[in-house]
Amino acid sequence: MNQQNPMVTLAGQSTYDAWKRRLPKGGHRWGAPRERGLQREMLTGKHVAFIGGDARQLEVIKSCLSLDAKVSLIGFENLQSPFSGATNREISPELLATVDMLILPILGTDEEGHVDSIFTTKTLVLTERDMRALPPHAVVYAGIAKSYLKNLCEEATIRLVELLKRDDVAIYNSIPTMEGALMMAIQHTNITIHGSNSMVLGLGRVGVTLCRSLHALGAQVKVGVRKPAHVARSVEMGLLPFSMEELANEVGDIDLLFNTIPAKVVTEAVLKKMPYSAVIIDLASKPGGVDFAYAEKRGIKALLAPSLPGIVAPKTAGRILAQTMTRLLAKEFGEEGSSP
Template identity: 55%
Template sequence: MLTGLQIAIIGGDARQLEVIRKLADLDARISLIGFEQLDFVYSGVTKEKFKDINFAEMDCIILPITGTAGDGKIELIFSNEEVVLTEDILVETPPYFTIYTGISNEYLNQLAKKADRRLVKLFERDDVAIYNSIPTVEGTIMMAIRHTEFTIHGSNVAVLGLGRVGMSIARAFHHLGARVKVGARKSENLARITEMGLKPFHLKQLEQEVKDIDICINTIPHLIVNASVIQKMPAHTLILDIASKPGGTDFRYAEKRGIKALLAPSLPGIVAPKTAGRILGNVLAQLIEEDVLKRKESL
């Protein structure tokens, strides 16, 4: 139970609604910022303006999955309010105060460091990433079907990256009958790809490997599908970039060449927000109890 804890939840998409329900059911008191356009009534939950929050009374904060922008601004889907997270705000918080975010950036990393507050990046956790790979795979399959004129079965698919999401996507497309090749850099990943019964290739060979593909699925959040790579692709190739913004594709050149390239980060929040939200809610409930409640009680 999270009885007595005061939690601020700022912005986010439909996944946050399941997080709110989970934490409220555990008896936490929740202040919502950036949800005034949403019709949401739940016991122990109040909608507030960012400027009215007394952060000295807050025990932790939950940011949107995307965290903050490079200037500290937080994107609010259900509000027009402008919210900027600053060091001045964090230094008001108690010493055990914890910041929870999906992903982070240099601004947020440095902000937490300067204020000496704990920063937890949920998507760097294996459990969250693996659970989230399930709706991500389903969303990728949905997009591949919607934006092609051929079946996945029998098509040539290249998956770039063998992280937790890349592995799940490669396996799923293989089971749907696609001829899957996977690009990676580490020798152990190339060995794993072989063990999975798929074709491995080193990413330095990417330009040669895309010459016969129908679908390219990128999971690497760095510019890897560049103009030189896109120039070698067949004109009908579909590029699905599911890496975090801004992705790893030269979308300008893809458009110039007439190749359909789609940036689709945060697929779990689009195709299965309830499932994705429950995953985050369960993990957050455990973390807050272990990290915040116990540290607060020990003081």
């Protein structure tokens, strides 16, 4: 055995050392790998405006300030600890005409243009006039975009980036989502996850992370899928796959049901077959995938829990967004960026 590392054979020592050298100094504390090569001056002279949001936005603001961007904040007047170097402003075409990057909350706007913010009591509305004021090279960032925001950007010929459609952001985000879902399951049941009959609907990016964690905790995990590839992946992971068409026939003995599908899949017909003691945790975006009215009528506890990362781990969720945003902004507006 090699004296440098008694757990690694001589034949494997060089591979181990090479792998160890590639690790970031100090490791990474929150899951997502650190990005290299981003210089402080990279956003010097660029104007970033934030409209609304929650605690996740604070990490992105910090990143932009650290890269020497000019930062304007709209809907942040009630921050307990204001940012040094950032300026509180109001939405106006005059302000937006100078903006290179417009950063909206994870949920973007609603269908009337309202933007949520936990740091103000004012009503924030993004209008067509505002969007048309942006310069042609500007980019709008949001987690997801409803049709209102998509139409505004399309009509103003402004590029829109939906961060949660990116695999990297969605996969990293699935970690705090999974932890929040498990927290809710523990809070709202009187059984352990270990040994429970758990069901996950959907084997997307959140579904995979959730299934893996439930399985690791000793739950019997059924997973509702549609694609043959997801059936194969479920079997490989040690799960019990079934076709979503058979959902009503599979729920008779479950303790926990986690839905990740943003469509009404847990219908009255499904709820009629579920035990009264079951708990449903709906992780899909509003309005969710559960008939909540009928669940309440039948006495089944059903909880709608979208946007869990911003609730249970806003700092981590913010860092995930900040890392991705920093990389995108640097690529877009750095030395080799195409903007003027």
